[in-house]
Amino acid sequence: MFAAVLTGSDSELIERLRRRDPDAMSDLYDRYGRVVYSVILRIVRNAAVAEELSQEAFLRAWNRAEGFDADRGRIAPWLLTIARNRAIDYLRSTAGQQQANTFELVSSERVTLFVQTEDRMLEQEQAHRIRAAFSKLNENQRQVLELAYFEGLSQSEMAEKLGQPLGTVKTWVRTALTTLRESFHVA
Template sequence: MSAVTGSAEVPEPPAHGHPGSVVAGRRRQTGESEVDAAVLARVARRDTRALGELYDRFGRQVYSLARRICRDDHIAEEATQELFLAVWRQAGRFDPARGTVRTWIFTLAHHIAVDAVRREAAIRRRTLSAGEDEREVPAAPGADQAAIGSMVGANVRAALAALPPAQRHVLALAYYRGCTQSEIATSLGIPLGTVKSRTFAAMATLRSALHGFEP
């Protein structure tokens, strides 16, 4: 997939004042774009610290954009996480000839947030339909489902074991001990952005490793 383009709202600082200040502002934006491109190139080389840098730079604005579209804090948080997973997976496909990293990220964020709203609406429709049409308690899983569940469990354990120790540790604290990402950052003495980038990278690896094993 090549770089995505679209009409997403991309926050940009206003240009006011003396023409000299406008030129300086444009030079600053150009410099920032070059830095963003260099960081994204590191992400493409699977540098989780670089992903954390992008999160620190764009995470708050991405969440704000998703929140305006989704009008729900939880869905906006999930959309933000999905956005940075997409950045992790697609960083190598970014085409600087088609726009800046900033524009690329916010366009992806816009598309992901809109898709999240559509998914949520579809889930609600299915839930309402099921509530009207389904009155029976689902049957217990059969032997085939149990076998599939066992196979998936084994693959999850294998995929977790294959993660880099730093990523596996973050997931263990989050999913087995129930720690928040802020608590993990404090416990490990690392920036919150690093916790988030390690989580994104670990989840992306797990999804790839477990593709095709979902029951």
């Protein structure tokens, strides 16, 4: 389970990452290595490529950690955003596509975006909640979220792939996100 590694204090780890304490990199990997690799593998579906991209994601975090606020920063969302961006970039580059309207610009990984909100959930709890919330979606709603998150498709691309009207896809997406948000933040 991912949850097994998602414990411990982010603030202490962030402080050590900012000091470039060599052991902090080991701790960062031990805490998040499996979930980072798993999400990248789910996207690129190639173990060797997933390992390359995982390495890139961790090194990117290692080299940019000094901007983190040790008291309020949250590593997991930031690291997972970097990981997904690297994997989606890879998918698009192998497909010969330009970066489109995805949230994968360098600015999307700015550390100032990843601070603690009023939801101070541990990653362990977060993983549990998202899975529970995801299980409440119907098949169509799950499918569009997976196409968006793991394949980086726009709503128009999803409509084309699924052979559904754009309006239908938008409804599925909207309903799915609303359900997730309500379950995730209120649970």
